[in-house]
Amino acid sequence: MNPTAPLVELKGISHRFGERAPGLFDGILQGLRLQREPAVTHAVDGVDLVVGRGEVVGLVGESGCGKSTLGRIAAGLLAPSEGSRRVNGVEAAAMSRRQQRQARLKIQLIFQDPYASLNPRLRVTEIVGEAVRTHDLVPQSELDDYVCAQLQRAGLNPALRGRYPHQFSGGQRQRIGIARALAVNPDMLVCDEAVAALDVSIQAQILNLFMDLREQLNLTYLFISHDLGVVEHLSDRVVVMYLGRVVETAPVAEIFHHPNHPYTKALLDEVPRIDVRRRAFSAVKGEIPSPLAPPSGCHFHPRCPYAMPRCRVERPELKSVAPGHLSACHLNDQA
Numbered sequence: 590m591n592p593t594a595p596l597v598e599l600k601g602i603s604h605r606f607g608e609r610a611p612g613l614f615d616g617i618l619q620g621l622r623l624q625r626e627p628a629v630t631h632a633v634d635g636v637d638l639v640v641g642r643g644e645v646v647g648l649v650g651e652s653g654c655g656k657s658t659l660g661r662i663a664a665g666l667l668a669p670s671e672g673s674r675r676v677n678g679v680e681a682a683a684m685s686r687r688q689q690r691q692a693r694l695k696i697q698l699i700f701q702d703p704y705a706s707l708n709p710r711l712r713v714t715e716i717v718g719e720a721v722r723t724h725d726l727v728p729q730s731e732l733d734d735y736v737c738a739q740l741q742r743a744g745l746n747p748a749l750r751g752r753y754p755h756q757f758s759g760g761q762r763q764r765i766g767i768a769r770a771l772a773v774n775p776d777m778l779v780c781d782e783a784v785a786a787l788d789v790s791i792q793a794q795i796l797n798l799f800m801d802l803r804e805q806l807n808l809t810y811l812f813i814s815h816d817l818g819v820v821e822h823l824s825d826r827v828v829v830m831y832l833g834r835v836v837e838t839a840p841v842a843e844i845f846h847h848p849n850h851p852y853t854k855a856l857l858d859e860v861p862r863i864d865v866r867r868r869a870f871s872a873v874k875g876e877i878p879s880p881l882a883p884p885s886g887c888h889f890h891p892r893c894p895y896a897m898p899r900c901r902v903e904r905p906e907l908k909s910v911a912p913g914h915l916s917a918c919h920l921n922d923q924a
Contacts, residue, residue, distance in 0.1 A: 594678030596777055596809050597663050597696065599638040602672035604658055606630040630880045632658040633669070634833035634888075637907075640777070645803065645810040647824030647841065649817060649856070651877055655833040656813045657781050663811055664698045664779045665689075694724065697770035701782035703762035707754040713740070714750040717769045726773065736772070742805075743768035744798055760791035767798070777809040784819065796823060817860050821845055826913075829853050832878060832888040835907065839914035849916040852889050887919070895920055 607629045633655045640646050640663070648656045661667040662674065665681070674681040676692045684692060700706035707716055718736045721727055727735045737747035743764040754762055763783065770778060780799070784792040796819065802808055814820050820827060820841070827844045829837040829852065837850040848854045855873040875892040878884050884891055890900035897919060905917040 594675070595639045596642045596644075596677060597638075597640045597811075598675040598678075599636060599659070599663060599669075600673045600675075602633055602636045602638070602659065602662055602669045602674070603631075604633040604655075604662060604667065605670045606632055608670060628881055631833055631883050632880060633662070634883070635672075636830075636833070636835050638663065638828065638835070640809060640811055642776070643807055643809055645812060645823055645825045647820035647827045648811060648813045648830065649815060649820055649827060650830035651856075651873075652815065653832075653877055653880065654830040655880070656830050659830070660698070660779045660781050660811055660813045664696045665693050666698065690724075694720075694773045695776045697773065697775040697778055699763075699766055699770055699778055699780045699783040701785055703759060703766050703786070704754060706766055707762060709754055712751055712753055713765055716754070716765060717750070717772050720769070721772050724773065736768075739768040739772045740765075742771060742802075744794070758791075759787050760794065763787065763791075763795055764798075767795075767802075771802070771806075775808070777811065779811045779813070781813045782815070783812075785814070785816070792819070799823065817845075817856060829856070832883055833880060834888055835917070836889065837914075837916045838907070839911070839916075843911065843914050847911070847914075849910050849914065849921070850889075850918050851893050851895055851920075853916075887917075 607627050636659060638659065648660065650656050658667065662669050676696070679688065681689070681692065711719070714733065714736050717739055718732050721735060722729070722732060736750060740747045740750060745761060745764045745768065749757075754765065757765065784795050787795060799810065800823065803810065810823070812820065812823055824841045827839060827841050828835055829844070829850065831852050837844065837848070837853045844853065845857065848857055852873070859873065873892060874894070878888070878891060886902045887893070887900040887905050890896040893900065899919050903919070905919050907915040907917045908921060910916050910921055
């Protein structure tokens with residue numbers, strides 16, 4: 590472990606669903622049109638992502654852009670098709686089994702649907718205490734008190750620990766998921782749309798809880814969301830994805846006041862404002878292309894009002910446009 594290294598570093602990460610190694614007769618059968626080529630979903634395409642210790646990184650983009658897949662790769666739940674993943678400066682592929690187990694414990698995931706992520710057959714005390722017991726994090730005699738402490742930290746009454754998930758509201762179930770994640774003493778939480786399924790008033794409570802936990806435990810967050818208002822409220826830095834690629838990244842104030850990429854500008858134009866009557870509302874034109882057959886060149890060029898012939902054939906690279914501000918757009922070369 591290198592304490593000065595980023596907590597998580599992803600380099601050249603790509604992930605494709607449905608891809609498999611060709612068999613001996615696959616080429617012949619496909620040539621005779623007796624077998625179709627497998628449909629491959631290009632979920633993530635050559636992404637670099639660094640999350641520093643104690644940082645809150647907001648990962649945003651439209652549904653289907655690959656942000657959830659990237660979050661699962663960062664948490665170690667998915668293995669990338671290509672690229673490398675480092676945790677605390679150590680290459681994940683080079684870790685021993687013990688190191689891999691410790692790395693998985695230190696990065697926990699909070700899911701979007703709190704009901705689907707909890708085992709309906711287990712009581713809350715078993716859900717929160719299962720990983721603690723499995724990894725021998727506390728003595729068995731202290732397990733019940735430890736579970737109570739985690740529930741209380743997550744804002745849930747420990748007296749309810751004997752109930753099942755269906756006996757709780759959505760906000761309470763999300764608190765159970767948070768308590769389960771905190772029980773293994775993680776360094777980082779990957780929050781995948783963690784408040785999207787909750788009522789607005791409950792969202793505010795859970796977001797405040799995340800901020801309090803950050804101060805108390807010095808937690809690092811990768812906060813995945815399509816709600817730019819939430820991301821602006823929580824994040825130190827924002828990463829914008831489109832169709833499997835990172836198109837822009839910058840500190841939160843920079844990206845909300847000086848967006849560079851046309852897609853980022855279009856997203857910010859769609860954010861609801863109090864003064865909505867004073868400005869013209871315009872949605873992003875067109876539909877997001879299918880990840881089964883992503884466009885060549887810049888993935889955004891079919892919807893971009895500034896697209897040039899170069900955009901259709903050449904993939905733009907992330908380049909610095911201001912201190913700490915990177916953008917992948919050919920317009921920056923012209924400027």
